[in-house]
Amino acid sequence: MLSDGVYVLLYYVIGYRKKVVKDNLKLVFPEKNEQEIKQISKKFYHHFCDMMFEAIKSLTISEKQILRRFKITNIEEIKQYEKANKSVIFLCGHYASWEWAMSIQKHINFTGYGVYKRLRNPYFDRLVKRVRGRYNSYLIDTKETISTLVKSKENGKLFLCGMVADQSPKLKKAHHWTEFMGVKVPCYTGAELITKRLNLPLLFLEIKKIKRGFYKATFSTITKTPKDFKDYELTDMFHKLVERQIKKAPQFYLWTHKRWKHKNNVPEKFQ
Numbered sequence: 001m002l003s004d005g006v007y008v009l010l011y012y013v014i015g016y017r018k019k020v021v022k023d024n025l026k027l028v029f030p031e032k033n034e035q036e037i038k039q040i041s042k043k044f045y046h047h048f049c050d051m052m053f054e055a056i057k058s059l060t061i062s063e064k065q066i067l068r069r070f071k072i073t074n075i076e077e078i079k080q081y082e083k084a085n086k087s088v089i090f091l092c093g094h095y096a097s098w099e100w101a102m103s104i105q106k107h108i109n110f111t112g113y114g115v116y117k118r119l120r121n122p123y124f125d126r127l128v129k130r131v132r133g134r135y136n137s138y139l140i141d142t143k144e145t146i147s148t149l150v151k152s153k154e155n156g157k158l159f160l161c162g163m164v165a166d167q168s169p170k171l172k173k174a175h176h177w178t179e180f181m182g183v184k185v186p187c188y189t190g191a192e193l194i195t196k197r198l199n200l201p202l203l204f205l206e207i208k209k210i211k212r213g214f215y216k217a218t219f220s221t222i223t224k225t226p227k228d229f230k231d232y233e234l235t236d237m238f239h240k241l242v243e244r245q246i247k248k249a250p251q252f253y254l255w256t257h258k259r260w261k262h263k264n265n266v267p268e269k270f271q
Helices: 002-014 018-028 034-057 063-069 076-083 099-107 122-133 142-154 190-198 233-248
Strands: 070-072 088-092 111-116 137-141 159-164 177-180 183-186 202-211 214-223
Touching (some): 088 190, 099 159, 142 190, 177 233, 202 233
Parallel strands (some): 088 202, 111 159
Antiparallel strands (some): 177 183
């Protein structure tokens, strides 16, 4: 009820980032008419409001409830690496409930790391760490990621490191562009760089929203031998997997994010 009330306020009264959402949808779904774009937009805002309240609930939700609401369909995909004494890196997109993916730590014995960009507001930064820390996982800033993971590997400490890797980097830091939802975009390549440097298995986490407040997540191994791939090939594969999710159910992607803001600034060598 609270989520539905905030939806009305956010969509009809405030109109929070409605233009960004509409422009993004029209850009990547040029075949859809105005009515179809509007329907996807409304469904997205309903989901967006649900996620806000799920984030708040994360402060108090019980372990029993989080495991009931965010189910891993094939935890054995991770367990096989744990048994082989092998650390793992997994990627996911801003899709469905990536925040609750931190509860994966409850299923395994790995040390859990989640990569994030430190928030400017110290209060909210502490709050985010507190929420995610409830699942015995540690947040590491993007600038600390390589040093932390290298040190963990050198010390023989097994870890599971999760990254939400579909953000848009600053143009001056973009080393690679790929086609994402039919549009050329710059990509973060740090996940691929780290995976190859440490020679670790790279997995993808596909999250599906079953109904309001309930999700199912499935792991799939992208590769066990990352060094066998050409530069940026793994980055492209990841974006294709996120794209496949979006096309199946577009309402659960984070359309308020300006993912395609650099579409008109593609360097000549990437065109």
